[in-house]
Amino acid sequence: MIDARAQVEQTLTAVLNRARNGNCPPRLAAAMDHAVFPGGARIRPQLCLAVGGACNADNPRVALAAAAAIELLHCASLVHDDLPCFDNAPLRRGQPSLHAAYGERLALLAGDTLIVLAFQALAESITESPARAAELFEIISRGAAVPAGLAAGQAWECEPRAGLRDYQRAKTGALFVAATMAGACAAGSAAEPWRELGERLGEACQVATEVRQGPPSAEKLKHLVGLAVDAIPACPMAAELRLLILLEARQYMPTVHSRRVA
């Protein structure tokens, strides 16, 4: 996925450079940069592009706009999750979290700004394909917000009685579902059949982050990835997408690596 990753970085850089153009408050500009770069694995935007590719997307600009929007929403949510009122996390990806580095006020504002920039980036798709753009806004808004998106997932933490399943599905799964469905929609394919793949990969990602706890999680991860690839709808490049997901998932499997080390 080297090309996809490079395309994602390029698009995110362009979005941020454009936003900081002119008389932008310099510390806010720096805080936004800190929130988005160098970034993590960029799984969600690459997944969006991979699904778009598997559906033979005729216009890569639409999928790229969607991919960038999803990653910016993800970055914004990490910044706000790290704030003292939620996780109060001093570190993120081995660096000081945004509020640790720039203070709580700029972390709040940078997160807000990244949400706006996500939709500003997505709006690039309107001139390319209005019909797909309208559906993309719906898919990605629902992934980010309510009733069952990312913000809803966080909000379940604030309910006296919340189902763990509702919480995890919304918090981790929603942007994965947005990524697969947006990828298909950007390619002009029906989005709904791609929901299950997103849900499965969201679950798998949840388990992948726990995988260092030991072999049972690794087994569970394998099982979930198997379910995920089985959920790939019929599309021109289904076999390639299947292979891509399996290869990507292998990076999170501790088996090979730990045997070599141990």
Added chain:
Amino acid sequence: MIDARAQVEQTLTAVLNRARNGNCPPRLAAAMDHAVFPGGARIRPQLCLAVGGACNADNPRVALAAAAAIELLHCASLVHDDLPCFDNAPLRRGQPSLHAAYGERLALLAGDTLIVLAFQALAESITESPARAAELFEIISRGAAVPAGLAAGQAWECEPRAGLRDYQRAKTGALFVAATMAGACAAGSAAEPWRELGERLGEACQVATEVRQGPPSAEKLKHLVGLAVDAIPACPMAAELRLLILLEARQYMPTVHSRRVA
């Protein structure tokens, strides 16, 4: 502006009801409601509709989507401004502020969600008029974010050296500029000539909130409103818009009322 106000309330209600449909966390749903209703004067969305009307908007749905988006962004910014790390305000419009009523975490999430809903509402305009929608996203994103929008205005508070003018113009003026420009754009007119009216009314609004401090501010307000109506570009209903703004501004003038009372 009674009809415009009713249309704004109706649209905001529809946006929120749709978002809370399904399995939305109930406390988040209630927090969003608290943030948006009963609302203040709804000046920005009514201004957007008034400019659209003055330009003889052929499709009121586009202007309404823009008006609702601008008001939701305004509500989100009030919620986040009231948070402990900024103003730590216990009250808003005579009611407990959102974090006072629902806690800091839900206030943070409700604000984030309202930003997303703003753009989800604006996306309604895509099917109505793709060309206008693309420009509306640009106008409203810039009003809300960076380099010189609402978030940038707040961020100037976090800079060691900030010009008061940059700060006030961005913080109060940006959404007024978005309102006038979006109103024109929604009607299919050129947006740029409407920037100055937004800037002038933003300044006037800033002064109006200080007007109870005494007559000098009232004089300044009259002067600014005069400059504002002089900045109305040529359009089919310019005279009506002029009258509307003058009538609206009179509500903020203490002169007549205070003479009667005093």
